[in-house]
Amino acid sequence: EAGVTQFPSHSVIEKGQTVTLRCDPISGHDNLYWYRRVMGKEIKFLLHFVKESKQDESGMPNNRFLAERTGGTYSTLKVQPAELEDSGVYFCASSFPMTGELFFGEGSRLTVL
């Protein structure tokens, strides 16, 4: 069975441009999370979907970040316009309800120049 897949694996953009990251969770996982790791810091929560609904988006840094999960399947995270401090690795994770264990993707590395 395929794991959590993320695309692209690495994106290099100029400040002010837009980037969209995509995450395909494991089939049947209702819970989908976005996390981010910036250089030298711990992995930090961004937001949580249950199916297509945003359960918690308290970790989103500001309104330049927009996450969607249409139809409760794959999710996208758009950064518009990107700033230098947005550079980091963005991880997506999914899980069954109530199990606690998260299955992570390999991450999308974003570099903003």
Place this chain on the structure above:
Amino acid sequence: SQKIEQNSEALNIQEGKTATLTCNYTNYSPAYLQWYRQDPGRGPVFLLLIRENEKEKRKERLKVTFDTTLKQSLFHITASQPADSATYLCALEAGNMLTFGGGTRLMVKP
């Protein structure tokens, strides 16, 4: 404020020895705690989950303890191997999300 502390310095041990990693937290009352392994350039991989009413959990060469009074978890790898070299992350349940520590890098030398 809430804080999760893992030793940020790398832990270097000899193959065959037991590695012990520490996770301390403040201002949390987690229902469970998890440990993940992360290799360079990869996503975290789940290892073990221990609940607040459990003192110890084992899986093969791995053992986790959870002391809610001390607010501490210890993660042990017995008979360590070079292949165990990685960064190990502890993560606490915080409502409907996990909150991660900064991780400890383990280096097992042959």
